[in-house]
Amino acid sequence: MILFKKAIDLRKHLDVQRKSGKKIGFVPTMGALHEGHLSLIQASKSATTLTVCSIFVNPTQFNDPADFEKYPLSTDKDIALLLSAGCDLLFLPDVDEMYPDGLTSNQKFDLGEMETLLEGKFRPGHFQGVCQVVNQLLLQVEPDALFMGQKDYQQCMVINRLLQQTGNCEKIQLHICPTLREPDGLAMSSRNRRLNEADRVISVTIYRTLSFLKENLKAGKLDVIQKSAFDQLQAAGFRTDYIVIADATTLQPVTYWDGKQQLVALVAAFLGEVRLIDNLPLN
Ligand code: AMP
Numbered sequence: 510m511i512l513f514k515k516a517i518d519l520r521k522h523l524d525v526q527r528k529s530g531k532k533i534g535f536v537p538t539m540g541a542l543h544e545g546h547l548s549l550i551q552a553s554k555s556a557t558t559l560t561v562c563s564i565f566v567n568p569t570q571f572n573d574p575a576d577f578e579k580y581p582l583s584t585d586k587d588i589a590l591l592l593s594a595g596c597d598l599l600f601l602p603d604v605d606e607m608y609p610d611g612l613t614s615n616q617k618f619d620l621g622e623m624e625t626l627l628e629g630k631f632r633p634g635h636f637q638g639v640c641q642v643v644n645q646l647l648l649q650v651e652p653d654a655l656f657m658g659q660k661d662y663q664q665c666m667v668i669n670r671l672l673q674q675t676g677n678c679e680k681i682q683l684h685i686c687p688t689l690r691e692p693d694g695l696a697m698s699s700r701n702r703r704l705n706e707a708d709r710v711i712s713v714t715i716y717r718t719l720s721f722l723k724e725n726l727k728a729g730k731l732d733v734i735q736k737s738a739f740d741q742l743q744a745a746g747f748r749t750d751y752i753v754i755a756d757a758t759t760l761q762p763v764t765y766w767d768g769k770q771q772l773v774a775l776v777a778a779f780l781g782e783v784r785l786i787d788n789l790p791l792n
Pocket of ligand 1: 537538539540544545546548549656657658659660661686687688689690696697698699
């Protein structure tokens with residue numbers, strides 16, 4: 510695996526590879542890698558001929574400075590994991606490399622309702638930051654395919670919009686990969702490392718609650734099961750930002766189900782200071 514810290518060196522190398530016919534797959538991450546991330550590397554390796562991973566903890570997507578400060582870092586371990594996964598190239602830029610003109614940007618992405626719904630509502634500015642960094646990374650890597658996890662359901666929709674807006678839809682194929690879970694159902698996440706032992710036990714309630722919604726879904730009013738799901742989380746000790754049943758393509762909340770509409774349940778909740786998100790397609 511080759512490691513690049515400078516975009517100019519990365520671009521030069523990738524230009525040569527592209528000319529020699531390599532198809533480039535790209536997996537952007539914020540590090541603290543786990544099997545979920547490695548599953549994206551595997552997906553890229555099966556669909557392309559050169560896999561690039563980036564590790565960059567992007568300051569502009571953190572609406573809470575404390576969350577940014579506490580974001581786990583484990584670069585040496587990450588490099589070892591990427592090597593064993595057979596990743597070809599790691600891009601490891603620093604903040605100056607990614608934001609040479611400073612962190613504030615005049616560029617505004619039109620994210621429509623994604624900006625005010627769910628994560629957009631509870632993390633103001635988050636998706637603008639995500640688009641800022643992903644847009645910059647796509648200019649640097651110019652991949653043929655982009656691999657992202659369904660774990661971040663709304664983020665996948667936002668990136669799809671970004672690709673449309675930047676005219677990259679045809680050029681870059683977006684692959685949305687399934688969520689990898691721990692044996693008890695907890696979605697793998699870098700933030701899980703911050704859970705203490707007791708909270709790690711409680712954290713499984715998120716998946717149980719999503720499964721409860723899936724098992725109890727019936728055509729008609731959905732308010733009773735949604736209220737019960739919220740109560741289950743609160744009773745377990747979560748501070749819940751939201752747990753909702755939503756339309757799978759618009760993310761608009763659904764309170765009455767006609768038995769046909771495609772639905773997804775999405776949740777964001779705090780255990781102590783750790784904010785966890787997850788989702789489950791319901792039908
Ligand atoms: P992050 O480092 O958390 O920004 O995540 C980098 C990429 O890995 C994103 O596309 C995530 O959706 C994806 N990812 C994170 N957790 C998982 C998981 N448990 N299963 C599959 N993909 C994941």
